[in-house]
Amino acid sequence: MTTIKLHNTRTRKKEVFAPLDPENVRMYVCGPTVYDRAHLGNARPVVVFDVLYRLLRHVYGAEHVTYVRNFTDVDDKINARAAESGRAIGEITAETTQWFLDDMAELGALEPNHMPRATQYIPQMVTMIEDLIAKGHAYEAEDHVLFAVDSWREGYGKLSGRSVDDMIAGARVEVAPYKRNPMDFVLWKPSDQGQPGWESPWGRGRPGWHIECSAMAYELLGESFDIHGGGNDLMFPHHENEIAQSCCAHPQGEFARYWMHNEMLQVEGKKMSKSLGNFFTVRDLLDQGIPGEVIRFVFLSTHYRKPMDWTAEKAREAEDTLSRWYVLTDGVEPEADTLFWVSDALADDLNTPLAISIMHELARNGCAGQLKAAMQLLGFGDAEEINWFRSHSITLGTSSAGDTPLYADQIMPFLQRWQDLRTEKRYLEADKLKNDLEATGLRISNTQHGPHADIPNDFDPAKLEALK
Ligand code: ZN
Numbered sequence: 001m002t003t004i005k006l007h008n009t010r011t012r013k014k015e016v017f018a019p020l021d022p023e024n025v026r027m028y029v030c031g032p033t034v035y036d037r038a039h040l041g042n043a044r045p046v047v048v049f050d051v052l053y054r055l056l057r058h059v060y061g062a063e064h065v066t067y068v069r070n071f072t073d074v075d076d077k078i079n080a081r082a083a084e085s086g087r088a089i090g091e092i093t094a095e096t097t098q099w100f101l102d103d104m105a106e107l108g109a110l111e112p113n114h115m116p117r118a119t120q121y122i123p124q125m126v127t128m129i130e131d132l133i134a135k136g137h138a139y140e141a142e143d144h145v146l147f148a149v150d151s152w153r154e155g156y157g158k159l160s161g162r163s164v165d166d167m168i169a170g171a172r173v174e175v176a177p178y179k180r181n182p183m184d185f186v187l188w189k190p191s192d193q194g195q196p197g198w199e200s201p202w203g204r205g206r207p208g209w210h211i212e213c214s215a216m217a218y219e220l221l222g223e224s225f226d227i228h229g230g231g232n233d234l235m236f237p238h239h240e241n242e243i244a245q246s247c248c249a250h251p252q253g254e255f256a257r258y259w260m261h262n263e264m265l266q267v268e269g270k271k272m273s274k275s276l277g278n279f280f281t282v283r284d285l286l287d288q289g290i291p292g293e294v295i296r297f298v299f300l301s302t303h304y305r306k307p308m309d310w311t312a313e314k315a316r317e318a319e320d321t322l323s324r325w326y327v328l329t330d331g332v333e334p335e336a337d338t339l340f341w342v343s344d345a346l347a348d349d350l351n352t353p354l355a356i357s358i359m360h361e362l363a364r365n366g367c368a369g370q371l372k373a374a375m376q377l378l379g380f381g382d383a384e385e386i387n388w389f390r391s392h393s394i395t396l397g398t399s400s401a402g403d404t405p406l407y408a409d410q411i412m413p414f415l416q417r418w419q420d421l422r423t424e425k426r427y428l429e430a431d432k433l434k435n436d437l438e439a440t441g442l443r444i445s446n447t448q449h450g451p452h453a454d455i456p457n458d459f460d461p462a463k464l465e466a467l468k
Contacts, residue, residue: 002059002340004347006227007305009235009259010159014349017258019226025056025065026225028217028256030234031115033072034096035081037281038103040295040310041231041265041272047296048262048304048350049229050109054379055346067112068220070213071097074118074196074206089196093117103282106292108379114220118212122198125207125215128249129187129200137248141178143190143203147244149183156183156244159259160236167236185241187211210241214255218246223253232261262304268311285315289457293385294318300352300378316456320443323454325359325375326389327447328368334376335369342374352378366448396450407461411442414467415451418444440464 004017019025029049032042049067056065073093082089101111118125129145132138137151149156149164157163168182175182186208191197197204217225223246230239239259246255264271267278285295297318302308345354355378362371375381394408396415414437421430434444441459445452 002343002347004055004059005349006258006260007349008257009232009261012161015258017226019060020224020257022060023064025060025227026221027053027056027065027067027227027229028213028221028225029067029069029112029228030213030230030238031069031071032100033075033077034093034100035075035078036096037283038100039272039279039281040267040285043104043107043282043295044265044299044304044308045229045231045262046104046109047107047299049260050107050379051300051346051350051352052227052229052260053110053112054377055343055350058343058377059347066114066221068114068116068217069112070216071100071115071117072209072212073097074212075209079195083194099283103286106286107282107296108293108382108385110379116216116220118207118216119196121212121216121219122207124219125211126188126198126200128211128215128218128245129207131249132187132245135248137244138187139180140202141180143205144176144178144186145188145202146179146184147187147241147248148180149185149244150181152244152248155247157240159240159243162236185210185237187245210238211245213238213242214245214249217242217255218250223250223255225256227258227260228256229260229262232263235261260304263307265308265310267309269309272310290315291319291322291385291388293322293380293382296379297322297356301356303353304350319456320445320454321360322380323389323393324445324447324452325363325371325380326386327393327395327449327452328363328366329372329375329381330386330390332368332372334373335367336373338367338370339373339377341370342377346377392456393452393454395447395452407455407459407464410461410464411453411455414464415444415453419451422446436467437464440467 005014006017007014029045032038053065053067078089078093082092129138132147133140133145138145138147153164157167164183188200188202188205188207190203190205195206197206243255266272270276270278272279282295286292294315298310298314299308301314341358342355345351345358355374359371359374362374372381391406394411396412396419418430418433421433437444440463441456443454443456
């Protein structure tokens with residue numbers, strides 16, 4: 001069996017992954033707060049942990065992995081969106097939940113086994129909070145219930161490696177007169193009539209954000225499970241608080257044993273932000289005609305523990321690569337017997353850049369069956385995507401059944417002429433023709449199967465017409 005090694009944030013080491021129960025490997029990943037479209041940065045953990053999910057299924061068997069990712073559907077940001085838009089909260093959360101599922105499916109992400117919504121687990125959260133109060137780890141103050149970090153000084157801050165005093169000095173904590181320690185965080189807060197609320201022993205109110213993951217992970221995965229994942233922006237305070245709640249409520253359990261955090265995403269070397277004008281959603285890119293698998297490919301070309309820089313150039317290169325790979329593997333049976341090259345790379349702390357470079361090597365050597373198996377393991381090759389690529393590229397002499405690319409009749413004669421010029425060793429003319437063709441937006445390459453053109457969205461058929 002493949003040995004998986006994962007970098008554990010908790011120990012700051014790459015460790016051999018040994019699940020509690022190989023028959024049921026369990027993973028929890030923090031999901032989105034549903035009030036808007038997922039931006040590109042939100043999608044990175046989805047793709048990263050999707051690859052891990054696929055690897056675990058590959059190694060332990062698809063039936064032996066349980067993956068939970070939540071939807072936060074009670075949050076003050078949602079309340080604010082409802083207030084400013086005049087729409088009902090339930091309508092906003094239902095709509096954005098579906099957007100999220102649709103957009104992530106476009107990126108080739110499998111749906112987790114469970115996708116609990118916070119509002120479906122309020123009684124479990126109330127029970128957990130009552131338990132924390134009974135055990136002396138939480139207290140009620142002015143209709144709030146707070147977690148007392150001083151009740152668990154030995155554990156609080158271990159994940160992110162800071163002491164409570166450092167955290168107080170460095171963090172922007174909400175100072176409230178009723179907090180015993182400024183680091184104490186909210187488990188329950190009161191709701192006024194206009195806000196969503198549930199009856200509780202502390203009056204009508206709603207849960208704080210952190211308690212939902214603790215309660216849902218406990219309900220669906222038990223008091224000890226294998227992997228907890230998320231973006232590294234969640235490490236503190238969210239994950240630190242999840243650990244405090246879960247370990248104090250269930251002291252005999254370990255909560256999560258391996259903690260994994262992906263680094264953040266930038267755009268063209270800069271932090272993505274609305275004020276810099278480089279902020280965009282997954283849907284924005286899809287609407288621009290960038291296929292989901294191209295986004296996935298760009299993400300996976302950087303290791304998850306390194307900052308990922310999204311650039312238009314990388315997207316173009318990814319589209320070229322995938323297009324060539326789809327041409328090469330079209331109609332080929334996947335050969336899984338040599339998949340270990342790629343699965344070993346993934347098993348080494350999800351080394352996706354290495355996996356991709358091995359796949360380039362397979363493509364260069366014409367190992368189409370092996371390449372196809374590797375693409376499937378990494379989550380490429382969705383039927384819809386294949387059709388997209390088929391309809392956006394053309395190889396001389398091939399008659400692709402079904403989806404004949406647009407402009408095929410116009411482009412084919414030029415590919416033929418290019419081939420003829422090269423056969424006749426009229427290289428200067430061949431190069432000039434290639435340059436002229438590329439000026440129309442086409443991307444011309446010579447593949448094993450013959451001259452090949454990628455037909456991107458900015459291809460201008462009028463310019464091609466002018467070349468005749
Ligand atoms: Zn969480």
